[in-house]
Amino acid sequence: MTIVDRLLTIVRRLLHPESAPPLLGPEELQRLFVARYRWFRELLTANSNTLEAMAELETALRDGRTLSMTFIRARCTLVMVNVYKIIGNLNRIADGRYSELERAFDRLQHSIETLLAGEQSRDDGELVLALDRIGRAQAGLTGEKMANLGEAGAIEGIRIPPGFALTSAATRLFFQRNQLYPKINHIIQQMDIANLKDLHRKSGAIQELIRTSPLPPELESLIRTHFDRLAAAMPECRVAVRSSGLGEDLGHASFAGLYHTELDVGRDTLLDAYKAVLASKYTPRAISYRLAKGFRHEETEMCAGVLAMITATVSGVCYTRSIGGRSETLDLFFAPGGAKGIVDGTRSTGHLLIERMAPHAIVQRLEAEEGGGAGLTDAQATALAAIGMRLEHHFGAPQDIEWSIDPAGALYVLQSRPIPAVAASAAALVQPPPDDERILLHGGVTGCDGAGSGQVCIVRTSADMLRFPKRAVLVVKHPLPEWAPLLKRAAALVAETGSEAGHLATLSREFGLPSLLALPRATEVLRNGGTVTVDAASRTIYRGRIEELLHANAPRPNPMDGSPVQQVLINVLKLISPLNLTDPASPDFHASRCRTLHDITRFCHEKAVVEMFDSGNRTRFNKGAAKRLQDTLPLEWWVIDLGGGFVPAYDASRADIAITDIACAPMRAIWEGMHAVAWEGPPTARLRTLTSFLFQTAMRDGLDPSRSSALREKNYFLLSQKYCNLSVRLGYHYAMIEAMLGDRMSDRYITFRFKGGAAGEDQRVRRIELLTEVLEHFGYRIDRVGDALTARVERRDERFIVDRLKVLGYLTIHTRQLDMVMAEAGAEQFFRDRFIQEIGDMLNHE
Amino acid sequence: MSEQTCKLEAALKIHLLLVDDEPEFKEVMHKHLSRMGIRLSVSECCLDALELLEAHAVDVVIMDMNMPGMDGIQCLRKVKERWPLTEVIILTGHASVKSGIAGMESGAFDYCLKPIDVQELIEKIELAAQKALINQEDGTS
Numbered sequence: 001m002t003i004v005d006r007l008l009t010i011v012r013r014l015l016h017p018e019s020a021p022p023l024l025g026p027e028e029l030q031r032l033f034v035a036r037y038r039w040f041r042e043l044l045t046a047n048s049n050t051l052e053a054m055a056e057l058e059t060a061l062r063d064g065r066t067l068s069m070t071f072i073r074a075r076c077t078l079v080m081v082n083v084y085k086i087i088g089n090l091n092r093i094a095d096g097r098y099s100e101l102e103r104a105f106d107r108l109q110h111s112i113e114t115l116l117a118g119e120q121s122r123d124d125g126e127l128v129l130a131l132d133r134i135g136r137a138q139a140g141l142t143g144e145k146m147a148n149l150g151e152a153g154a155i156e157g158i159r160i161p162p163g164f165a166l167t168s169a170a171t172r173l174f175f176q177r178n179q180l181y182p183k184i185n186h187i188i189q190q191m192d193i194a195n196l197k198d199l200h201r202k203s204g205a206i207q208e209l210i211r212t213s214p215l216p217p218e219l220e221s222l223i224r225t226h227f228d229r230l231a232a233a234m235p236e237c238r239v240a241v242r243s244s245g246l247g248e249d250l251g252h253a254s255f256a257g258l259y260h261t262e263l264d265v266g267r268d269t270l271l272d273a274y275k276a277v278l279a280s281k282y283t284p285r286a287i288s289y290r291l292a293k294g295f296r297h298e299e300t301e302m303c304a305g306v307l308a309m310i311t312a313t314v315s316g317v318c319y320t321r322s323i324g325g326r327s328e329t330l331d332l333f334f335a336p337g338g339a340k341g342i343v344d345g346t347r348s349t350g351h352l353l354i355e356r357m358a359p360h361a362i363v364q365r366l367e368a369e370e371g372g373g374a375g376l377t378d379a380q381a382t383a384l385a386a387i388g389m390r391l392e393h394h395f396g397a398p399q400d401i402e403w404s405i406d407p408a409g410a411l412y413v414l415q416s417r418p419i420p421a422v423a424a425s426a427a428a429l430v431q432p433p434p435d436d437e438r439i440l441l442h443g444g445v446t447g448c449d450g451a452g453s454g455q456v457c458i459v460r461t462s463a464d465m466l467r468f469p470k471r472a473v474l475v476v477k478h479p480l481p482e483w484a485p486l487l488k489r490a491a492a493l494v495a496e497t498g499s500e501a502g503h504l505a506t507l508s509r510e511f512g513l514p515s516l517l518a519l520p521r522a523t524e525v526l527r528n529g530g531t532v533t534v535d536a537a538s539r540t541i542y543r544g545r546i547e548e549l550l551h552a553n554a555p556r557p558n559p560m561d562g563s564p565v566q567q568v569l570i571n572v573l574k575l576i577s578p579l580n581l582t583d584p585a586s587p588d589f590h591a592s593r594c595r596t597l598h599d600i601t602r603f604c605h606e607k608a609v610v611e612m613f614d615s616g617n618r619t620r621f622n623k624g625a626a627k628r629l630q631d632t633l634p635l636e637w638w639v640i641d642l643g644g645g646f647v648p649a650y651d652a653s654r655a656d657i658a659i660t661d662i663a664c665a666p667m668r669a670i671w672e673g674m675h676a677v678a679w680e681g682p683p684t685a686r687l688r689t690l691t692s693f694l695f696q697t698a699m700r701d702g703l704d705p706s707r708s709s710a711l712r713e714k715n716y717f718l719l720s721q722k723y724c725n726l727s728v729r730l731g732y733h734y735a736m737i738e739a740m741l742g743d744r745m746s747d748r749y750i751t752f753r754f755k756g757g758a759a760g761e762d763q764r765v766r767r768i769e770l771l772t773e774v775l776e777h778f779g780y781r782i783d784r785v786g787d788a789l790t791a792r793v794e795r796r797d798e799r800f801i802v803d804r805l806k807v808l809g810y811l812t813i814h815t816r817q818l819d820m821v822m823a824e825a826g827a828e829q830f831f832r833d834r835f836i837q838e839i840g841d842m843l844n845h846e
Numbered sequence: 847m848s849e850q851t852c853k854l855e856a857a858l859k860i861h862l863l864l865v866d867d868e869p870e871f872k873e874v875m876h877k878h879l880s881r882m883g884i885r886l887s888v889s890e891c892c893l894d895a896l897e898l899l900e901a902h903a904v905d906v907v908i909m910d911m912n913m914p915g916m917d918g919i920q921c922l923r924k925v926k927e928r929w930p931l932t933e934v935i936i937l938t939g940h941a942s943v944k945s946g947i948a949g950m951e952s953g954a955f956d957y958c959l960k961p962i963d964v965q966e967l968i969e970k971i972e973l974a975a976q977k978a979l980i981n982q983e984d985g986t987s
Contacts, residue, residue: 038980045973070941073941073942073943074941074959076941076943077941077942077943077946077957077959078941078946078957078959080943080946080947081946081947081949081950081956081957084947084950084951085950088950109943109947112943113943113944116942116943185940186912186939186940189939189940189941189960190939190960190961192961
């Protein structure tokens, strides 16, 4: 018979006195209690793991950092596994009396699994489609880019190159035939995205996998047939193979230039070029972009477009609503030859500002250096503006259009997509900077408004990328899309070439990253490691950090806003986070009322404490195990001995106990800290703050301070000679102290956990900050996630540990009911100084 | 053994079996655990692990759920069926709520996600070691 069976038998006997033996011996009771205590500790550990994972999910939603399905799935799984453990342990402690929780849990598990799985259905369709058969309706099959182009080609007066699309059905066939999905997922799930080296290595492995897998023969033959059809109409035909991802170009996420284009492809290299384009979905920059913008890898299925190459005499980009100029104008960037150098930002371009209204008068000419802007006549510029406005009218939103003109003067549209919605206008009117000796550079064009400061890091190679520090100023020669993975980490972007039309400039606007382009000599003047402030609006770079410029800088937009991954997170959090069961005294505080995982966690924690220490009447099992501690503070402290915690002379039949009867060194240290400085009672709040606090309290039923139930609640010390665990309610939130003071260094530690509260988010964060500062001051190591704090010290000498326990004792008493005053200006500073001073005096006193 | 027995002390008493086919991971774990003085055996797959378990007493098993050969859950169930006092920590690179809960239902001690935080895994090993030793004490006393 295992101990579990024996315990169950004992508990059953206790619950059904008619069959119970007369009495359990003290040893057996002790043994039973120790087992239950073990389950209780397992429950507490699972409880704090759950809260940590929940806080990570909430923080990810709030701060908009890189979110991925892998992250969400992993954290949800941790939450579920730990809640499962909590329920199991509670039922062990309570002899299965809370089995109803399992139903609530199963329901939530099913709903969360469904949300995480997402909708799997996809359009099935033809493998290859000629461009003249494609319109917006086929976007789910051909990707946005080819769907838009096909649709544009159907508009009267607009010419597009002939070509065909390789659809998502073709990609799926290829991937499924080679079992690429599970293989790729396996690699991605093990990727450490924060580690650029790992990202590069695994990205390389995935691309290699795709490039070396054979195409299904039926697909291969269809591709050749379509190519031969093109070649029949255009002898010597060369093609461009371009990416066209599903979900790409949706307005709020441009995927600008992230994927691959193969130019000048013939029949012999066509299949390899196709596979190279599909593989480019997994370049490091594309993987990190999808993560940063919240796209699932599987949602952005890659398709490809095969377009006949146009021999271009002049090419360019048109923004039908100017990014930097007046709102009634459009931008036209152009340079001789193909368009690649313009969107790569490697070539200097001519730039015209043209009226959006017909007859499209040219408002301003900004000629490029090195003759970059040669070769476009005014008549062609006007015609391009007209085409641009026609496309804007057709698609119903300002467009970003790539175009080329062939030697015969025929004008081709190569791509048309909406300008990303967040492409906030860069500074239209640039104020010349006042004379300032701190100015290092001035000039260039603003890619994205705002100011950023940090260490200069000049990036020339992939190896430089790996060394790029967080929040550094990214300085590059050319704004190539290769640098895209660094945008999320950078404080600002500076490039010697490029324009606001380049891909990297587009991406910088999406990320709200201040960027300054076409600033010659930037890589010479700026020195690696030096601190600078880049003010993109005034196109000026200053030496050092200039706070007033940074303060004027608007907060960055959350790049995840509106993304599918963010939506999944919002939906699963609805099943995880909200806390509906707040009042243990309410009749609604019942297993059947648990609607979220947080409800279950809260319910189980409460019931576990009750079952462990407060259920004397029901089970008669540990009646008398808890002793009320004699104390002058208006709080109830109860003590439970797990072995050796009381002095041998203590009379175990007593209902109360004095501190002098406690043999547990960690507890005595905490107790000393609690009593070292008299508590003045709750601090007084100003009326406004108090009103807002009462409002918040009223909004969360069960937290009514007028009941002063918080003061009457029981707080339990569990102890042995060297170990102490204190669960305490600090006003409206829980804290837990666990400490071990063994003979060996490795047996000495303190863990302090703290979470929650009734106050508003600002106050909670401020209170956490206050605690963090004080605890750090006294040598604690802090982990903070959202409003959850864990503080630790370990492996120190006995004196150090005892002193740190006194610090916690002090804080346990003196941070009670601080919520009310934390909203007041200066409160944090006041209390921090006072706490540090008083604790310092306390520790020095001895 | 008392409840307060140091976790590390428990870990030093146990025989740990790592079942994983990923060479880098095995190398990292081997380095850390042997430095700590933990007795470690390694198996490539579930079948090897079951053979080793037949031949030697093992207290704690760390097992990857996605290995060639047998389904991880099947393997876990076999281990718990045959050696109920042995504690199993499951690892996975493919977090899924379903597999996580299935693992716990099949008797896993804990669940860990790859890429592994080595400190976190060691912490779990110590707790599992403590539990395994208590199991043995209870199961035989």
